[in-house]
Every structure is written in C-alpha cells, then in structure tokens.
Amino acid sequence: MLSRVAESLYWINRYVERAENISRFVEVSEAMALDCPPGSAEPWLPLIDASGDRELFDKLCPAGSPTDVVQFLVHEAENPNSIVNCIAVARENARQIREVITTEMWEHMNDLYWTLQENEAFWRKPPQEQLHEIRRGCQLFYGITDATLSRDLSWQFSRLGRLIERADKTTRILDVKYFLLLPSPEEVGGVLDELQWISLLRSAGAYQMFRQSSQRAIEPKAVAAFLLLDPVFPRSVRYCLERIHDTLRIVQGRSVPGAPDALECLSGLTLARWSYTRIDDLIATGLHEAIDAFQSDLNAIHDLIEARYFEVAIPASSDSSDSSDA
Secondary structure, eight states: OOHHHHHHHHHHHHHHHHHHHHHHHHHHHHHHHTTSOTTOOTTTHHHHHHHTOHHHHHHHOTTOOHHHHHHHHHTOTTOTTSHHHHHHHHHHHHHHTTTTSOHHHHHHHHHHHHHHHHOHHHHTSOHHHHHHHHHHHHHHHHHHHHHHSOTTHHHHHHHHHHHHHHHHHHHHHHHIIIIISOOOGGGTTSHHHHHHHHHHHHHTTOHHHHHHHOOSOSOHHHHHHHHHHOSSOTTSHHHHHHHHHHHHHHHHTOOSOOOOOHHHHHHHHHHHHHHSOOHHHHHHHOHHHHHHHHHHHHHHHHHHHIIIIIOOOOOOOHHHHHHHHO
8 A cells, every 4th residue: 555545544543533622622511511610611611721732822822711712622623633624634635545445435535525614604693502513424434434445455554544543542531531630539429510510521422322321420539440440332542542553464364473573563562451440540540641651652653654654765766875875
C-alpha cells in the first residue's frame, strides 16, 4: 500500500472520530446546562480543556461564554479541531484517495461535508438536533466503512486511526472531570457531582453499558475503572489498546517469531500496563499522572506509526553522488 493512501485512511478516521466525540461532548453539555444554575460555565469550559485547545480558545474568545464554547468547538474557522474543520479535512483526504475507498464511503462523506458547509436550513435547527445529526452522520460513516470496505490493509489503517483517536478522547474527558473538576469535599456525592459523572458517561457513550455492567452507584472509582479498564466496552482504553496492538501486528505482517521493533514493543508494553493494573493502584499513585503517561505513550505510538508507514525516505540523487565522487 502507498504511504499516502495509508496516511489518508488513518486521518480520515481520526478526524471523523474527533468530530463525533466533540459533537457528543457538546450535545451532553447542552443537556446538562439545563440542570445547572443559570449562566454557569460548569458544563462548558471543561470541553475546551478536553480538546487541548485552551490557549487558542482564550485568545479567540476571552469572554469564555457558553456561546463562545459552542461556536469554537462546532464552527470556528480558526480552530483546526472544530467539527466543521474536522469533516472538511476528512473529506479532503477522502477526495485524494477516491480510487481506494468505496463509492458509498465517498458519497456519505461528501454529503456530510456539504451539509455543514452550505445547508442554511441545517444550521437553523435547534443546536441539539444539529449535534445529533452530526453524531449520527459520523457513526453512519463507520458503519458504511465496516460494511463496504474489504478487510485488507485499507480497513486496518482505517481502524487504527479510529482507535487511537477514541482512546485519546476517552482519557482526555475523564482527566478533565477527575483532575480539573474535583469538587470541594462537601460537594462530593452531591447532586451536581453525580450529574457531572453521569454527563461524563454520556459524553463517552457509556452510560447504559456502565449501568448494565455495574450494580454500584455512580461514583468516581467505578466510572474511571469502566472507562479505562473494561475489557469489552468499545470506548475503554483497554479495549482500544487491545485492538490497536492486534491491528499493528496484522499491518506489520509478522508471521514468524522474532525480535519486536520499537512500535510493537511500545504498543505491547502499553497494552500490558493497562491490562494488568487495578483502579485502586492507579488512583493511589495518581490517576492524572497515569493518564498523562498514557497520553505520552499514545503520542509516541502515533509518531512511530507515522515514521514507519507515512514518511517516505527520499533517496539521494545520482547527481549529488556523482559530484561528490568528482
């Protein structure tokens, strides 16, 4: 597979996953705002921290109002990670490799792009309806990809991008709540605190599955354990890491035992670290620090993938070698 094709497939899915996550984050915050005091920024500013774009947001939107947050995350032209820009970049990558992806994938991505670009009727809808349609559009793209794309390297790189982005956003939204939004001792277990944890589960699309898998009350340790260590929930860190490791082994095509390279070592060690740990140990040693370390490992895995599969080495030209010999 050409490196440019692999890279485009990887980033198409990362950007669609990013747009889907942001749409769900904002959609949940819109609902949570109804239960917060009027004018409260409680459900809003943490979304900027979770996106990792606080510096740019403070520069563009010094007032930091709820309206500013929604505008920044959904429409802002100067925010490369806004929903509109994510879909635009995904669509451009898809356009460049139309001969590789299926017609159904391209048509849906193109329709979603133009809906967000020129459909005035769409943007006149209530915000909740807009976000719901964007989220469904992204999820439909996953379904079309899985239903129409052969399970060859194209699909593997598509899945790889989706899983890495998903693991990243799950840890970011959990870290914001657990570290940046820790309530004062008297508020722990209160109504607002429980609403925040419920909104966190909904932001990760995890509320119903958490309720079905756990008979315990919604409290920080149980929520963190589910989002980080659950082996079967598709947005948990452990689940994503298992699939990332499996996908990399398929892409690398290792058929006989041998010394693993740096990428296989890092993905295997990261998977082992998050498969054979307990939530009590993570909390005791610092959940924020553990998530920070995971973010560093995930970024390193991305860098190794990029160096190995996406960067094409440019051979030295014959002219330069001839001149040096002279």
